[in-house]
Amino acid sequence: MKANVEKPPKNATVTFPSDREIHIERTFDAERGRVWRAMTDPAQLARWWGRGNPLTVERLEVERGGHWRFVEHSDHGRHGFEGRYGDVVAPERMTMTFEWDGMPAHPARQAMRLEDLGDGRTKLVVDSIFFTAEERDGMVDSGMEDGMNQSYQALDRLL
16 A cells, blocks of 8 residues: 655746746646636635735636736735736636736736646646846746745645
8 A cells, every 4th residue: 555645846847038038837737627717717716826825816807908906915914916818718828917016017928828738737838028137037036936836836736
């Protein structure tokens, strides 16, 4: 009988194709439709997006031109994030802007796609582009990668 051994957490692969870009890839052990629902249903999204911290989904209009706004509540205070959706093609891809209240007036443009790997797993690919290298570096220096990985680990638990 095998012992129930907890797997170490998976981390996203983060690369920097240029001084203004961030490229992220992460595989989830769930079908694409399930991952899409977890990312677009307010009740499910609130369970993982804020690193597992309490999250208020103030707005979530997943449609072209729709507005989204989330507020994470942590031991370090409140952290607001928001943006607008561009193209939305369920359950494959979406584009949006992403702005953190900690860096107001510095939105990034993001393109997210979910690739069906054909074996019950889904690969998430996110490309973000910033207006300047300083804005990209400011996001990276804010702890974005650790926070993102904590959120994706909370998403693993939900899935």
